[in-house]
Amino acid sequence: MKNFDTLYKDHADLIYRFAHRLCGEPEAAKDLVQETFLNAYRGFDKFRGDARISTWLYTIASRACLRMRRRRKGAPERELSLEEFIPTSDGEFRLQIPIDGLSPEAALHNKQLRAALDAAINQLPKKYKMVLVLRDMEGLSAKAVGSIVGLNERAVKSRLHRARLFVRRQLSARGLGEPLTDHNHDSRG
Template identity: 80%
Template structure:
């Protein structure tokens, strides 16, 4: 999308084809992000719907200062926080920072290969993915969002900071703690880096 506003380029709510293209180009990306945040299909679908509804309402005000995907991640992150606050009575396990035990090991890579695997490797891959998903879902929301945006969606620390409304330093700190926690959770399940 160009630097001008969506309204100036003729792609605002008055031109639904512009928004339709934005939707088609980003719906899978947003669903993947929403699923990683919510951990369940129905909640992810609700979050995607809420995100695109809010994006449609603000489409004519999008100035192009950030990439469209970054703008959508921001909307989704805020909608996720609102949806979480609305679910009263649903406990969310919050962790203290004492549970983040530092290690001297390097960064934990969250990308798991999926192609060219033997049946045994595919089964191990599936088990690793399930353990990884459980570990990520155990993280407090702010750490989970940071980890998903940075390590799984591949955004820069600066972009994650803009989406979450925090400094790059805060992003790096949260990311470090989240990685340590995930590594600890996987290690507790007998899964180690290879």
């Protein structure tokens, strides 16, 4: 099936990155990618093209992650929890805080900001985590996120707004805000 081979080559890295953010461990992410593409292969002939192929794969990966977590924890199949979709500090986020070329003080501030950002996302209430990961880290549209998590676009935007406010408050509570650059930091003291 040549089309599926192309699908795999074009999307395997994308789904691995997403899986790693959800699972937090490289081996678990590899298992999730394998299960995602196995399920995609089984249902490939049923894909109607109503959504983008990446949205379809994110949906499959999200559901596969839930199943994997439930199997590990022994939780019942009918119980849903977004608690499992916690990006880890080991994973890379789309939000990159540049450090190269900055003064040592600005670089240290940005490193602290990144660590605080990771911690804030990990503390995010469970129903907001998946929306934040898909929208802000994976760069999907609100409509695509909604189709993946089963919410309308307005509900996605509402949850995303609340998630961002939560993260912003967590950063403010730690005395951190925007990343420093040499343009907004006066090192003359």
